[in-house]
Amino acid sequence: MSVPLYVPPEQLMKDRAEFARKGIARGRSVVVIGASEGILLMAENPSHSLHKIAEIYDRIGFAAVGKYNEFETLRQAGVRYADLRGYSYDRADVTARGLTNAYAQTLAGVFTTEAKPYEVEIVIAELGTSQEGDQLYRLSYDGSVTDESDHVAVGGRSEQISAVLEGAWSVGMSLAAVVQLGRRALGEGEHPLEAENLEAAVLDRAPGRRRTFRRLGTDDIRGLLGAPEDGPQGDAGS
């Protein structure tokens, strides 16, 4: 009979983190950027049916990278959590902070006790009544949470993308300007991205609507990008 090999806990955690990071790095990135008209969620995604961006509740959006089946499970759990909370209390009592905590506990639980960690990174965005009130939470595979205020990128090349956003973003940018910035950031160091390969949605600050999440179709994105037929010059107006 062989004695099970002793693995120090530090090593075990390091191996798990390494495993999750590798899985996430393989996927394409997602950006979430604040604008005066609302919050833009944008991903490089050639599929028009397998979404990386989704609606959770009236003012809460979800964006994820990594393994589709894992973040889809988490997305559905989030919708269930939000709808149940809104049903048992009131729609106004569903907050991104509560949802983020539930996600963080779930991810941390899976990271330490399950056979393998979730290979996902998630952004939860909550639309405020003004741009200062917007909240962005970034959740990692191990359940760690960071609170971002203006913009966030997750996925394989998130550091380069964040650097682009950091350099060009400013308060009060229009939706068209952040769509152009998002495309430039996602395509950084690679080919320029076409509208067909982008998935985008906006949490729309326009008053009078209860559900603020609005998906942008390819035509909407093309319109916001300006003149995409001319290629990468399309964002010259930003």
Add this chain to the structure above:
Amino acid sequence: MNETHTGFGPAYLSATTSSFTEFLGRARPDLVPQLTASVPGAELLAPHGTTIVALRDAEGVVMAGDRRATIGNLIASRTMQKVFQADSDSVMGIAGTAGLAIELVRLFQLELEHYEKIEGTTLSLEGKANRLSGMLRANLSLAMQGLTVVPLFAGVDSAVPGEPPQGRIFSFDVIGGKYEELEYHAVGSGSGFARGAIKKLWRPGLGRDAAIRVAIEALYDAADDDSATGGPDLPRRIFPVVYTVGAAGAARVDQGEVGRVSARVVTERTEEEQ
């Protein structure tokens, strides 16, 4: 799924259902609306909502309801809303025990929104009507105690793929039976009178404004003969709640417009009687 985690429980992570009520039954059965004990005479103590009418027009459907709720011979409310938007392109009206009816509306609206978010697509109109029928059947034990809820559901749908969308109306009985109505329908205590009025005024292909007028006249006639149905209340400016559904989706008709049409109906009836 391992039970030792905090965070989302197994009902959240492993459920494959797109139905909110089904999920609620699993995750929080205590929140599912139900009466655990039978309350003698409950049907006499709880407020009742009354007449709802719906009719097809050239663009889709119009649904309207009066504002009165009663407890026996007393008026419990003059301003109750009994017609609601179910989702972006369907509406529902409810007659019967008010508390249960409002809860059914809330749950049904959430059911449709939940499905839409989980599946990323909306249910077909027929699918929505079947779901409502299932939710009524789940309330059978309440119906047996006399606490009945009778909804009316309507929306636009293309019955044949490729055809232009048209208005469709579904009525239900207390045990969840679903029936499609081809022209118009009314539910609630004043429904007999309302249906009689619509029968004389309705014709195929009515315009939107004409259809709104027919709905308001029908409610006026119901209020004329049924004490549980409220007529247009001109001094307090309380008028029926009217929704239209067309190709552009469901929308509530502005109270100012309903007020003007109601006032015209009242004026014309007054002249007729003189």
